Amino acid sequence: MSLDPFGVVVVVCAGLLTATALMALLRAERGPSMLDRTIALDILASTIVGAIALEAAWSRRIDTVPILVVLALVGFVGSVTIARFASVEPEGEGRILTREEIAAQESARLAAEDAERVSTDPEDHGGGAQGEVKE
Amino acid sequence: MIDVLAAVCLLGGSFLSFAAGMGLTRFPDLLSRMHTATKPQVLGLLLMMVGLALRLGNGPILSMLVLVALFQMLTSPVDAHMVARAGYRTGKVRNDLLVVDELTRDLEAARAAAGEQEDDAEPDDEEPAAGT
Numbered sequence: 001m002s003l004d005p006f007g008v009v010v011v012v013c014a015g016l017l018t019a020t021a022l023m024a025l026l027r028a029e030r031g032p033s034m035l036d037r038t039i040a041l042d043i044l045a046s047t048i049v050g051a052i053a054l055e056a057a058w059s060r061r062i063d064t065v066p067i068l069v070v071l072a073l074v075g076f077v078g079s080v081t082i083a084r085f086a087s088v089e090p091e092g093e094g095r096i097l098t099r100e101e102i103a104a105q106e107s108a109r110l111a112a113e114d115a116e117r118v119s120t121d122p123e124d125h126g127g128g129a130q131g132e133v134k135e
Numbered sequence: 136m137i138d139v140l141a142a143v144c145l146l147g148g149s150f151l152s153f154a155a156g157m158g159l160t161r162f163p164d165l166l167s168r169m170h171t172a173t174k175p176q177v178l179g180l181l182l183m184m185v186g187l188a189l190r191l192g193n194g195p196i197l198s199m200l201v202l203v204a205l206f207q208m209l210t211s212p213v214d215a216h217m218v219a220r221a222g223y224r225t226g227k228v229r230n231d232l233l234v235v236d237e238l239t240r241d242l243e244a245a246r247a248a249a250g251e252q253e254d255d256a257e258p259d260d261e262e263p264a265a266g267t
Contacts, residue, residue: 020156
């Protein structure tokens with residue numbers, strides 16, 4: 001399939017917009033604070049607006065233009081809301097835990113739950129429920 | 136001819152958007168990232184809207200594109216203001232990167248003046264007058 005010159009321009013623009021979206025996602029994943037993530041999501045919304053506009057320009061269709069209006073209107077609501085309720089975050093809170101850390105936290109939580117149940121429930125003789133419930 | 140203009144606008148818009156993404160990835164702190172999220176991003180989106188308008192020709196759809204540009208220019212400063220205010224109040228602004236920090240200076244001056252005026256008054260909360 002051969003492209004007309006405008007098609008080449010559209011492909012280049014699509015590549016640039018894709019790179020932008022990927023970098024915004026990278027910042028949203030890595031961003032040290034919640035506000036960095038909201039900024040990244042803001043840019044992602046703007047990039048989606050740009051991509052829809054690019055597609056509309058390529059195929060000369062006008063039925064996607066209302067989507068642009070809606071996205072431009074509501075794109076900022078999320079970041080304004082989060083910024084309104086932003087608070088001081090503890091150090092190290094804003095990163096994604098590794099698999100081992102999650103496993104360690106989860107096993108500690110389960111052990112604490114078990115200890116609490118044994119210490120508070122006189123009916124508990126250890127072990128979970130066995131057999132099946134018949135209706 | 137119109138298509139060439141539209142193509143130039145779309146390319147420019149995409150490039151500015153790309154610049155915004157690049158700045159978002161590489162800039163060191165919240166305020167500079169916010170800067171990329173507002174200035175290049177909005178200008179890029181406006182350019183893309185101009186390109187789309189040139190490509191679609193005239194018609195009632197153009198008013199919708201104007202609306203998109205208007206909303207973007209209306210909401211982006213609000214967004215940036217809120218994020219910057221929240222960032223300053225929760226201490227995410229890196230002071231060593233700032234060239235001039237008039238807000239902190241003014242807040243300290245205001246606090247000192249208030250302290251002179253009534254000595255027995257309780258010290259106010261963190262930033263009583265940062266924004267609205």
